[in-house]
Amino acid sequence: MHFVVCIKQVPEKNDVKINPETNTLMREGVESIVNPFDAYAIEESVRLKERVGGKVTAITMGPPQAEAVLREAISVGVDEGILISDRAFAGSDTFATSYTLAQAIKKLGDVDIILCGKQASDGDTAQVGPGIATHLDLPQITYVRKIEEIEEGRIVGERLLETGYEVIESSLPCLLTVVKEINEPRLPSLKGKMASKKAEIPVWTAADMDCRPEYLGLDGSPTKVDTIFTPPPRGGGEILTGDPEEIVPRLIEKLKELVVGAAS
Amino acid sequence: MSNDPIKVIDETCVGCQLCVKACPFGAIEMDDKLAVIDLTKCTLCGACVTACKFDAIEMRESEKVQADFSEYRDVWVFAEQDDDVIQSITYELLGEGRQLADDLGMKLCAVLLGSNVSEQASELITRGAETVYVVDQPELTHFQDEPYAAVISDLVKRHKPNILLCGATTIGRSVISRIAVETGAGLTADCTGLAIDPETKNLMQTRPAFGGNIMATILTPDTRPQMSTVRHKVFKEAEVDASRTGDVVALEVDKALLASRTRRLSFVPEEDTIMNIAEADFIISGGRGMGKPENFDLLHELAEVLGGGVGASRAAVDADWIPYSHQVGQTGKTVCPKIYIACGISGQIQHLAGMSSADVIIAINKDPDAPIFSVATVGIVGDVFEIVPKLTAELRKVLGK
Ligand SMILES: Cc1cc2nc3c(=O)[nH]c(=O)nc-3n(C[C@H](O)[C@H](O)[C@H](O)COP(=O)(O)OP(=O)(O)OC[C@H]3O[C@@H](n4cnc5c(N)ncnc54)[C@H](O)[C@@H]3O)c2cc1C
Ligand SMILES: Nc1ncnc2c1ncn2[C@@H]1O[C@H](COP(=O)(O)O)[C@@H](O)[C@H]1O
Numbered sequence: 001m002h003f004v005v006c007i008k009q010v011p012e013k014n015d016v017k018i019n020p021e022t023n024t025l026m027r028e029g030v031e032s033i034v035n036p037f038d039a040y041a042i043e044e045s046v047r048l049k050e051r052v053g054g055k056v057t058a059i060t061m062g063p064p065q066a067e068a069v070l071r072e073a074i075s076v077g078v079d080e081g082i083l084i085s086d087r088a089f090a091g092s093d094t095f096a097t098s099y100t101l102a103q104a105i106k107k108l109g110d111v112d113i114i115l116c117g118k119q120a121s122d123g124d125t126a127q128v129g130p131g132i133a134t135h136l137d138l139p140q141i142t143y144v145r146k147i148e149e150i151e152e153g154r155i156v157g158e159r160l161l162e163t164g165y166e167v168i169e170s171s172l173p174c175l176l177t178v179v180k181e182i183n184e185p186r187l188p189s190l191k192g193k194m195a196s197k198k199a200e201i202p203v204w205t206a207a208d209m210d211c212r213p214e215y216l217g218l219d220g221s222p223t224k225v226d227t228i229f230t231p232p233p234r235g236g237g238e239i240l241t242g243d244p245e246e247i248v249p250r251l252i253e254k255l256k257e258l259v260v261g262a263a264s
Numbered sequence: 265m266s267n268d269p270i271k272v273i274d275e276t277c278v279g280c281q282l283c284v285k286a287c288p289f290g291a292i293e294m295d296d297k298l299a300v301i302d303l304t305k306c307t308l309c310g311a312c313v314t315a316c317k318f319d320a321i322e323m324r325e326s327e328k329v330q331a332d333f334s335e336y337r338d339v340w341v342f343a344e345q346d347d348d349v350i351q352s353i354t355y356e357l358l359g360e361g362r363q364l365a366d367d368l369g370m371k372l373c374a375v376l377l378g379s380n381v382s383e384q385a386s387e388l389i390t391r392g393a394e395t396v397y398v399v400d401q402p403e404l405t406h407f408q409d410e411p412y413a414a415v416i417s418d419l420v421k422r423h424k425p426n427i428l429l430c431g432a433t434t435i436g437r438s439v440i441s442r443i444a445v446e447t448g449a450g451l452t453a454d455c456t457g458l459a460i461d462p463e464t465k466n467l468m469q470t471r472p473a474f475g476g477n478i479m480a481t482i483l484t485p486d487t488r489p490q491m492s493t494v495r496h497k498v499f500k501e502a503e504v505d506a507s508r509t510g511d512v513v514a515l516e517v518d519k520a521l522l523a524s525r526t527r528r529l530s531f532v533p534e535e536d537t538i539m540n541i542a543e544a545d546f547i548i549s550g551g552r553g554m555g556k557p558e559n560f561d562l563l564h565e566l567a568e569v570l571g572g573g574v575g576a577s578r579a580a581v582d583a584d585w586i587p588y589s590h591q592v593g594q595t596g597k598t599v600c601p602k603i604y605i606a607c608g609i610s611g612q613i614q615h616l617a618g619m620s621s622a623d624v625i626i627a628i629n630k631d632p633d634a635p636i637f638s639v640a641t642v643g644i645v646g647d648v649f650e651i652v653p654k655l656t657a658e659l660r661k662v663l664g665k
Contacts, residue, residue, distance in 0.1 A: 011290070011474075036594075036595055037595070062304055063302060063304030063305065066304075085304070087268060087303050087304075089304070090268065090269055090270075090303030090304060090306060090308075091269045091270075091303070091306065091307065091308045093450070094441070094451065094453075095444065095445060095448075095450065095451070098445065099445075121594060121595075122473075122474065123453070123473070124453065124454060125453035125454070126437045126441070126453065127437070127441040127444070127451060127453060128441075129441075130409070130437075130438055130439075130441035130442050130445075131441050131442075131444070131445045133442070134413070134441070134442045134445035134446055135445060139409065139410055139524070139525035139526045140409050140438070140442075140526075141526060142409070142434065142437070142438040143434050143438075156529065158532075159434075160434070160589070161434050161435075161531075162433065162434060162540040162542060162589070163533055163534060163540055164531060164532050164533035164534040165531070165532050165534070166528050166529075166530070166531050166532075167528070167529040167530045167531075167532070168526050168527065168528055168529065169526065169527045169529055170525055170526040170527075171525045171526075174525070174526075179588075180588065180595055181588050217269065218269040218308060218324075221450075222448070222449060222450030222451075222484050222486060222487040223450040223451065223452055223482050223483070223484050224308070224482065224483050224484070224485060225307055225308060225309040225310070225480050225481075225482055226468070226480075226481045226482060226483045227309075227310075227480070227481045228288055228309045228310075228311055228473075228478055228479070228480050228481075229478065229479050229480075229481075230477075230478055230479070231472070231477075231478070231479050234620060234639050236637050236638045236639065236640055236643065237640055237641040237642055237643065238641075238642055238643070239632075239637060239640075239642075239643040239644075239645060240642065240643065240644045240645070241632070241644075241645045241646070244646055244647075244650040244651050244654055245654075247644055247646060247651065248651060248654040248655050248658050249658065251626070251642060251644060251655065252655070252658050252659065252662060254642050255603070255624075255626075255642075256662075258603075258623075258624050258641065258642075
């Protein structure tokens with residue numbers, strides 16, 4: 001079987017703050033990492049390959065330096081990486097991103113299972129996975145916490161819901177988005193590290209994937225960022241210290257003040 | 265390349281670096297005293313354009329002609345039901361949807377899929393829906409991505425709503441992403457604020473970015489419907505008013521739309537989920553400071569007295585003290601309760617990302633320098649094992665339980 005895993009490079013920390021005096025942004029640690037949820041998608045794709053045989057291709061859409069996440073994927077058992085990169089993709093929202101990734105998967109041809117993380121930690125939208133499935137007219141199982149069965153043309157997975165899980169069967173090809181519960185990602189092996197260093201990473205541009213220009217980048221993105229601002233700061237409040245015998249009644253008084261009757 | 269959506273005018277740029285500081289996304293670097301924008305990181309938010317004192321950054325307007333949207337009317341809410349029970353998020357969406365519909369002078373409608381759901385349709389009317397579009401089919405008894413997405417997309421194309429709101433739940437997020445792509449509409453996830461621009465009548469969708477460190481207002485000016493998902497507890501539920509009237513419109517759909525390549529084989533409820541914390545008004549959360557799994561009993565007791573749920577930090581979940589469904593934070597749930605009590609949680613940024621919009625935050629921690637205190641409404645420097653049992657006992661008295 002051919003597995004495709006979609007991975008995104010994201011900033012390591014979301015720690016951006018606005019300096020209240022100068023009103024400029026203070027950024028710390030702009031190191032980039034593999035989106036945490038995508039690490040589980042990578043691991044699961046490799047495990048599925050180990051279970052039923054086949055190969056895993058990792059794809060990422062991003063700037064040239066996003067190549068790093070593909071090499072990281074190869075170091076833990078992914079066979080190939082493809083970087084999807086073009087200035088024409090700039091300003092893509094989830095519609096344009098899922099279209100572009102879908103075009104890349106079409107170009108790959110014979111794909112059985114596409115895996116995505118549940119969501120990306122920078123945008124938190126969880127929209128790209130289902131978006132890819134829709135552009136490709138494929139079924140999907142989102143929030144997968146376990147794959148119970150997999151065989152030619154059929155998969156059974158457990159989808160995590162708010163109050164339990166559902167067991168869902170789907171025909172293949174199919175798209176899955178995975179949650180953290182699904183596995184424990186492995187560390188790279190020595191062999192994997194070697195492979196990752198040596199790997200040739202092809203770069204696909206818009207022209208390589210037969211894209212409709214009106215679906216790409218800024219023009220292909222129905223959502224537009226209008227303004228960006230800092231939320232009203234949530235400063236620390238009152239600190240109570242001392243003997244618990246005294247503190248607890250004071251806390252209760254505070255609570256009464258704060259939410260009059262809310263707990264009654 | 266002239267077609268780039270944003271560019272620095274090299275002749276005008278003086279190399280002052282104001283834009284570099286202003287960029288929330290780290291997308292601007294200096295190259296030989298000129299600002300260079302990394303288009304792959306840029307989200308076109310315009311912060312640099314505003315910051316530049318020399319008008320040296322130019323943003324290209326998207327080339328779409330303003331389409332005529334006069335046919336697109338009404339505010340629709342996707343009525344999420346589970347086992348014939350309308351989910352509370354739906355009432356929250358109806359509460360907010362009422363305001364938007366009134367501001368636009370349009371109707372508030374709900375769209376309900378399921379089988380034998382006429383009772384639920386009446387409930388939606390008592391919560392303020394003026395029209396409830398119902399598709400009642402055995403295939404729709406339980407949520408399945410494909411038929412739900414196909415049916416709603418079909419209704420959207422036929423009835424042309426102006427706005428479509430949906431809960432940012434597992435089901436909601438799965439289905440609305442498909443609908444947005446199928447109808448070519450813009451979709452904004454996890455909005456915490458919705459408002460109508462008085463001039464353009466566009467929906468202004470405000471959402472947190474970077475784990476809540478900054479907020480962004482998003483527009484979808486060139487497509488309809490304007491679609492948003494909203495998390496639990498962001499908006500107030502619409503009140504029940506039994507005297508309200510409205511139309512229930514049962515719709516037929518093409519059988520082909522009901523086809524599904526996925527099938528639900530079974531549902532397994534989580535054993536110890538007494539409450540979905542995303543819906544809880546009170547959450548008592550425990551972290552590594554709780555020491556061992558048995559100590560979570562203290563938190564369960566307090567939760568019971570308050571009628572709330574128990575949450576946890578990732579450290580507690582990773583230690584297998586409590587199931588993952590209780591994890592709050594960047595890789596867990598985002599919660600917005602009235603009161604969040606953090607017990608033995610240090611308050612790392614990834615944890616804060618999931619709970620910092622709670623109305624009231626109480627933190628109990630031994631370490632006076634724990635970062636959780638910087639967001640706490642009331643911070644208690646002390647030992648959870650002394651404070652929590654006392655707090656539970658006192659609250660029992662106060663609440664007469
Ligand atoms: C990509 C990524 C995603 C993450 N996602 C999440 C997430 O979704 N949610 C999340 O929570 N974390 C997440 N984390 C982990 C996060 O960075 C922290 O490691 C975690 O939140 C720490 O949990 P904690 O506060 O329980 O533990 P600690 O940081 O160890 O804090 C324990 C606290 O308990 C206090 N304490 C100890 N004993 C007592 C006592 N008897 N009485 C009172 N106080 C006591 C200590 O003073 C200390 O402050 C993520 C990390 C990464 C890298
Ligand atoms: N630029 C990208 N390149 C590859 N995969 C992506 C990209 N953006 C999103 N994805 C995939 O889609 C998932 C959901 O992302 P999002 O919808 O942005 O929260 C991620 O976990 C990835 O698997």
